[in-house]
Amino acid sequence: MSDNPNLSATGFDLTPPTAPERQRLEADLTAEEARVLLHHGTEAPFCGGLLGEKSPGVYCCRECGLPLFEHHTKFESGTGWPSFYAPFDEGHVKAVRDVSHGMVRIETRCARCDSHQGHVFPDGPAPTRLRYCINSVSLQFVKAGDPLPDPLHRGDKIT
Incomplete structure (x- = not known):
């Protein structure tokens, strides 16, 4: 058992990046990535590069590298964005109430770096x-x- 209280059930360190680490991670983002990840933007539907990805693998946070979703939980929702029915680890995705745009939704963020990922809705598959x-x-x-990407140099491993 680890002495780190910030480990997820799957063994990943969820300690938020330090200010210098965050600055380094954010400097590596494109303008579009920064708009979405840092400023809670949304990419246009049916334009994302991962929408049609069907290969076996893991979908990680673009900012900090934390695994968020596995390929076998991905499904075609018809919405124009990659859709998944479950996270890689429940502790890796944080749910935040979002009341922007005149509606109530649940925003999903990376549990480690707090970057905006998208939203979760109660209309998915079994x-x-x-x-x-x-x-x-x-x-x-x-x-x-x-x-797996390890931009924070923490040596996370899939257990």
Whole structure:
């Protein structure tokens, strides 16, 4: 058992980035990635680079590299954004009440760096009946067998 109280159930360090780490991570983002991840923007539907991705692998946070979704939970929702019915680890995705745009929604954020990922809706498939509707630019896809990104140099491992 680890002495780190910030470890997720799957063994990833959820300690938020320090100010210098955050500055380094944010400096690496494109203008579109920054608009979505840092300023809660949304990419246009049917334009995201990961919408049609069907390879086995893991979808990680574009900012900090934390695994957020696995390929086998992805489904075609018809909404124009990559959709998943469950996160990689419940502790990796944070739900935040969002009352912008004249409606109440549940925003999803990376639990480690707090970057905006998308929203979750109660109209997904079994077994969860949830639809995590995520911006492609918020994610980095890692093919099965490739090493996970580790921009914080924490040595996280899938257990």
